Amino acid sequence: MTPAFSSRRLALLAALASTVLLAACGGGGGDGPGNTSLRAINLTTDLPSVDISTSGTSRFTALAVDTVAPAITLEANTYSMQLSRTGNPQTLLTREFSLSKDQNYTAVVWGRETAPNISALSEDEPLADSVPTSTARLRFFNATTDTGALDIYIGAANIDLGSAQPIQGALNSGGLSGFRDIPSGPQRLRVTGAGDPNDVRLDIPNFNLGGRKIATLVLTAGAGGILVNGTLIEQRGPVTTLKNANARVRMVASVANAGNISASLGTSTLVGALRSPGVGPYTLVPAGDQNLTVRVNGAVISNATRNFAPGADYTVLAYGAENAGTVSLITDDNRLPGQNTRAKIRLVNGLTLGEPITMQIDFLTQTATSDIVAGTGSAYATTAAAGSNRLDITAPTSADPLFSLTAASGANLFQPQGVYTVFMLGGQSNPAGRLSRDR
DSSP states (O other), X not given: OOHHHHHHHHHHHHHHHHHHHHHHOSOOOXXXXXXXXXXXXXXXXXXXXXXXXXXXXXXXXXXXXXXXXXXXXXXXXXXXEEEEETTOOOEEEEEEEEEOTTOEEEEEEEEETTEEEEXXXXXXXXXXXXXXXXXXXXXXXXXXXSSOOEEEEEEOTTOOGGGOOOSEEEEOTTOBOOOEEEEOEEEEXXXXXXXXXXXXXXXXXXXXXXXXXXXXXXXXXXTTSSSEEEEEEETTSOEEEEOOOEEEEEEEEEETTTOEEEEEETTEEEEEEEESSEEOOOEEEEOEEEEEEEEETTEEEEEEEEEEOTTOEEEEEEEEETTEEEEEEEEEOOOOOSSTTEEEEEEEEEOOOSSOBEEEETTEEOGGGSSBOTTOBOOOEEEESTTOOEEEEEOTTOSSOSEEEEOOTTOOSSOTTOEEEEEEEOSSSSOEEEEEEOO
């Protein structure tokens, strides 16, 4: 297990433990158990509707994504909460919470179907009468398992992040910060990867929290696993959705005779000159319908409108003959593997051999990465990171592998929680393989 993942894993476990403590603290005293208030919001990435029950009693039904259910009154007690997909009785998650007398909570459902979570956030932060209307109070919750640690900046629109200090630094996956006072009114919110101000994950130009308001900013993962969305939950008040307006796109060049690729999205340059075979970096682009123009050695080979979903990652693959190139748009899934001992890998075929290609790991073939035709990417497969030693790309009529990669002595070819793409590319006299670590 890598040190980076170990710290991320420990932070997540600590955060989940602290969630229970959050739910357990608060009011009490007096005779009898008293009552408590609970509302719920669905912030999952791939569960369009969920049901929540406690000890077999239905509490919230058909709770749609980004929807907050009105608060219900319960007897103050310890509850076992069960989460399920609406229409499917199978329980996805069971978690126990202690809800205290005369307290208010929001149950935040987050994560994805294969790794769901529920966190009960207390909504009873006090605010002294002396706090001015020019001040608001805010805390941050990194409700993701995929994005890693995040830095959060709130301030003037023109602040250079390279010379600014984040209001919240290195908030680990699953982590909940304490409250801090911020100026009220319109500001710019930006979220980046921890320690890298150029790695912008969310940019909200008009973030606005009113004077003397108390709120939690919940950050959740986008479809690609890297970009994030925001949800501002005011204490016992309204909820504001802060969706990501961007996607990430990279260019891959696989055109014969070392063809040079240039590409633009709308009026922005995606890549100026990428020589085949080559893999470009991810670039942040506006989501939605965009005109994608791709050129080979200056000649346009594709000019079409493509749709880029908010928060998603994409690969634009240019491949084929120099004077008859083809462009494919491939969706990338850079979410982490579900098991912390495994790596995730796929194969992208940028060759024009007239036959499909197959990936083998340690001489074993998985269905997901078999018979991949030109211009497409395989589904992702997972493999044990420990002991991974050899990678081969084969074709039916080739006696020898088209590409092979062997780990150094005593090392593993893949790292736990790594996300990889093997690109098979043209542009040279022989097929070229590129192993890209995408996470």
